[in-house]
Amino acid sequence: MSKILHIISSPRGEASNSIKLANAVIDQLRMKDPGAAVHVKDLTRSPFPHLEEAHLNAFFTPAEKHTAENKAAISHSDQAIAELFDADIIVIGAPMYNFSVSSTLKAWIDHVARAGITFKYTDHGPEGLISGKKVYLAVTTGGIYSSGDYAAVDFLTPYLKFMLGFIGLDDVTVFRAEGFALSGVQDTALDKGIDSVKI
Ligand SMILES: Cc1cc2nc3c(=O)[nH]c(=O)nc-3n(C[C@H](O)[C@H](O)[C@H](O)COP(=O)(O)O)c2cc1C
Secondary structure: OOEEEEEEOOOOHHHOHHHHHHHHHHHHHHHHOOOOEEEEEEOOOOOOOOOOHHHHHHHOOOHHHOOHHHHHHHHHHHHHHHHHHHOOEEEEEEEOEOOEOOHHHHHHHHHHOOEOOOEEEEOOEEEEOOOOOEEEEEEEEOOOOOOOHHHHHOOOHHHHHHHHHHOOOOOEEEEEEEOOOOOOOHHHHHHHHHHOOOO
């Protein structure tokens, strides 16, 4: 029985295209493994803060020297990292905001990328410390970035893939639903995106 972690970063609830696309991925995963357990982490309901001094102090203090204050500052980061290590499959819904990830998703990334825990520096460069997971991205956009002039300004997908790989999550498949802001495309954007999901 696999464990699926579904990360939501759109605040639009039932209207969200990235949640619908991610759910299409999860539906197919559950068809293959009906016993799969899904843990939903909605970053918009319990948002991660920008990194503050207390977080950085805790990040860069060895665990054995953590004070009660350090432990409190780091508890949400510890929990988010534990969820990543615990999952077999991670499905991330990622709406494009201003050509990149939303700040909601970026804040989560800032709390799960931790030296010595999810990556480390070695003589041959940085090494990710989470391994053996499959990641699916459900990327939704107002424009079209899979091809054409705007492909070069998709700073979301390459960034997210690189960053996940940096912490060891290097087996990433991207599904897109795109063109939600384009007349003539928007009406079929979601169906087309969902149809592209083949697990
Ligand atoms: C604040 C904001 C910024 C956005 N920026 C972009 C953008 O830079 N490029 C783009 O193609 N779409 C942009 N969009 C459109 C969303 O990516 C698109 O509507 C997407 O489907 C939203 O996902 P959701 O339905 O899961 O919330 C933006 C939407 C919002 C609300």
